[in-house]
Amino acid sequence: MSTLAHTMMTAARSADSGLTGPGDLDRYPYAEAPVADRVGAPAWDGADPELGRVGRRAAGSRGRGLHGQLVQQLGQMIVSGDLGADRPLVPEEIGQRFEVSRTVVRESLRVLEAKGLVSARPNVGTRVRPVSDWNLLDPDIIEWRAFGPQRDDQRRELSELRWTIEPLAARLAAGHGREEVQQRLSDMVEIMSHAMAQGDALTFSRADTEFHTLLIQIAGNRMVEHLSGIVSAALQVSGGPVTGCDRPNEASLALHARIVDALGTGDGTAAESAMRQLLTVHPEVERVVPAPREH
Numbered sequence: 001m002s003t004l005a006h007t008m009m010t011a012a013r014s015a016d017s018g019l020t021g022p023g024d025l026d027r028y029p030y031a032e033a034p035v036a037d038r039v040g041a042p043a044w045d046g047a048d049p050e051l052g053r054v055g056r057r058a059a060g061s062r063g064r065g066l067h068g069q070l071v072q073q074l075g076q077m078i079v080s081g082d083l084g085a086d087r088p089l090v091p092e093e094i095g096q097r098f099e100v101s102r103t104v105v106r107e108s109l110r111v112l113e114a115k116g117l118v119s120a121r122p123n124v125g126t127r128v129r130p131v132s133d134w135n136l137l138d139p140d141i142i143e144w145r146a147f148g149p150q151r152d153d154q155r156r157e158l159s160e161l162r163w164t165i166e167p168l169a170a171r172l173a174a175g176h177g178r179e180e181v182q183q184r185l186s187d188m189v190e191i192m193s194h195a196m197a198q199g200d201a202l203t204f205s206r207a208d209t210e211f212h213t214l215l216i217q218i219a220g221n222r223m224v225e226h227l228s229g230i231v232s233a234a235l236q237v238s239g240g241p242v243t244g245c246d247r248p249n250e251a252s253l254a255l256h257a258r259i260v261d262a263l264g265t266g267d268g269t270a271a272e273s274a275m276r277q278l279l280t281v282h283p284e285v286e287r288v289v290p291a292p293r294e295h
Helices: 003-016 066-080 091-098 102-114 139-146 151-173 179-197 201-217 228-236 250-265 268-278
Strands: 118-121 125-128
Touching: 066 091, 066 102, 066 139, 091 102, 102 118, 139 151, 139 228, 151 201, 151 228, 151 250, 151 268, 179 201, 179 250, 201 228, 201 250, 250 268
Parallel strands: none
Antiparallel strands: 118 125
């Protein structure tokens, strides 16, 4: 096993026990603050009851601070439909419910506005925008949809998008390969092989994600390269399509290796063909959708 493979597998195993998955938040004590009783007050039942003060924040929340956690929580609630456009999102109510400052609320709403989820207008307030206005290519929104009521649509749309993007990227990359990139892709195949032999699904998934992300980044097309984050997000959410990439076996490994070989010889047609085979959804599992993860 190469040094890179050994290092990556060791790091993945050491992080496994404390890994925070997509949609998860830090868990720490929370004392619910009273909210003024008023007609039409938003239903916060879908909110994480344990989102609390920054001073009690637990470690290891995927790098999210209190601001990031609030963005995550509100984003999930909007995408799931728990927060709708029937009434404004009042910063004071949000601050009281989650015990955060007005600054944290204000910055969080700005992030959500940049993602197209909400809009703020004078005399109207901050309201949830229709789905047609959302930035559906945003990795966070991809993740939130994958664990919400729209997971079926997200699963299908991600599958169709990947099937369009990645074969093209493989064909283009065949003309832009560099020796160090070629070696890196080969290393990822080796890591996946050793991970599969040891039943290490986490390392296999991480190596697979890097393989596909790197392939898009070397396609030599900046617009295609810009979509690498989408593919990475698609590979990291458990609600994604069940393709050859999601089924660690010898056939999947062989197709990854075939792509690397095709890139090495500059055979774009072969690279594209192997990628299409790899991304084919298996009929026997096409309708399987995992249960949404608890948030």
